[in-house]
Amino acid sequence: MTHVLKIEGLHVSVGDKPILRGVDLTINHGETHALMGPNGSGKSTLGLAIMGHPGYTVTGGSISLDGEDVLAMAPDERARAGIFMAFQRPMAIPGVKMADFLRHATTNVRRPDRKEGEELIPMREFRKELKEKMAHLRMDTEFARRYVNDGFSGGEMKRAEILQLAMLQPKFAVLDETDSGLDADAVRLASESIADIGREKMGLLIITHHDKLLVHNPPEFTHVMLGGRLVETGGKELAAELHESGYDRIRSAYPDAEAVNQEMLAEEASV
């Protein structure tokens, strides 16, 4: 069976402010989708709504995974169901070692029925796998002993997110600007790493401003978000065009969405 993540007519608000205004998106397992759009258009909101961030209220529409209602699940249930997001700004958890965090996370995700307090996957087995994956991502093993994202550089945080992606092996992954804040070498490494993990093994939604990630991970579909809606969908050539020429064509082609986008940006700035 091919897994399907289906988003239909999704409306999302933060507080009483509507951000997403009817998003339709279907991602099949094995497909790579790029999500592009100017600042403030709602790209990250879509990712956070897919994961179930408590600050993002779904006011309409649906998200389903293989027909199961994702919106009825708590964030951890979504993770266990096989949905992952690489955060743009992952949280630090001081005092918790990456290895311990990942061992618990990996256990929960691989054994979705595990009850709290039940055994974790055996330490030896886990260490071996973690070591292999870290070597593959060219990460120093010392990394596993550091506290989760605590004092990490921007590049280290992004690599840590990719390591988690590699360990958790989700069915669907949202990569929220995994390339931002990285220098050219780091972006190439991150891009190659994602390709190495095997994008054919999952459905990918890559949120990006640039097309660097997309060079190594060419999308079958490119979606453009503006004013909380997907205004245009194309192939990888659309991503190339936007990278080349920016969003001017999009802005003028969809004046209503552009007006909403400006409004949202203005509100964000006034907060």
Place this chain on the structure above:
Amino acid sequence: MGVTPCESRRRSTYSPNCTSQTLMPQTITHQFDAAGFDAFVESRNEPSWLTDLRREAWDHADAMAWPDRRHEEWIRTDNRIFQLKKYGLPAVTSPDVAPKPQMKEGVELGGSIETADSFTVSESLDPELAAKGVIFGDLSRLSEEHEILIREHLFTAFDPDYDKFAALHAAFFSGGQFLYVPRGVVIERPLHIGSMLSDGGTDTTHTLIVLDEGAQATVLHESNGVTADAGGLHIGAVELIQKAGSNLRYVNLQEWGHKTYHFAHQKAIIGRDANLQWTIAAMGSGLSKVNQSVDMVGPGADSQVNGVMFTEGRQHLAYHTQQYHRAPSCHSDFLYKAAQQDKSRTVWRGMIKVDKDAQKTDGYQRNDNLVLSQTSRADSIPGLEIEADDVRCTHGSTTSKVDEEQIFYAQCRGFTRKEATRMIVIGFFQQIFDRITIDSVRDALSDAIARQVREYE
């Protein structure tokens, strides 16, 4: 008058099980009054110098008023509910309570002392250490044989006139421990002290540790109530006296029952180039008022103080700490981390004090709090009192809640909300664990925290 075990335990507010085998009837006790004091002294068969010391302390205690909210240290801590007359020292025998050794797990010890309700119930010391001149045993028992040594040091780091609790302790201390490590002797294996308190029982143990020049030792000291909820009274004192170049690791795990009163004065006096690592874990008691001080009296003395406090229910733990720089070029590093849940409260009031002559002082003081419920509270009052002009002293205090964004992030990695919160709370204390080099201590502390951490929704 015949008193059954059940009745005798009515003194305490909590009685888990009347048929419990862990308690013996305590039909005779020495109350904290004049008659009780006379009977107590009479029963002890101690040398006269010690009896005289006690008598003086009792006279002072009797004349002193209880500290109240007019006293700076008691502004935030209400002791009015405490009634001394409910408590007394067992006169005849100790209750038969099983020790709860947590920090001993998997550790080869150099010696061990167990007490129950202020009675020393067992003592042991590796004969090899004894042959090197190490003395480790019951303080009263040793006070005749080692009079010179004990008289020289007893109450030098502890002030019996500090307040009424201190005076009472000086008059009534019992079941104490004395450790002396001679010059240059290095004790590799830890020594262990375990103090048990029966439900409603009283503990007045006095710990006197003296490390002579260049000596080294590790002491693991734990205090436990017979149940997590047990009542009782501890009025205690700890004196750590370090001569030049000595090295002491002292760990104190306090897990008195949650209805126990805990009043303690604890001080270290650290000589030239001596080194102290003092770790305190305060998990137990219902009401605590503890004074902890490290006095650096010789140039180059170094102290590291680590504290973990974790409270629940209606616990109130007040710790007044001092890093007292009395000599130049000393270093003090102080970190207390506290988490409060339910309706509990911690009070930390810390002071770095630097004398005029203590130039080149390097002092650090920090208190972090994690407030885990709407109704819990953390009072954090750092302080500096510096008279020297060439010093480096930094201090800080933080009070925060568990961050919802952290919880969400962990949930996105498959952690339930409960698991995420538990992990974040335990992680909060990790910084202290990172400073502890003894595995069994780290394990005992993290187990104690894991036991206390609530399942949060």
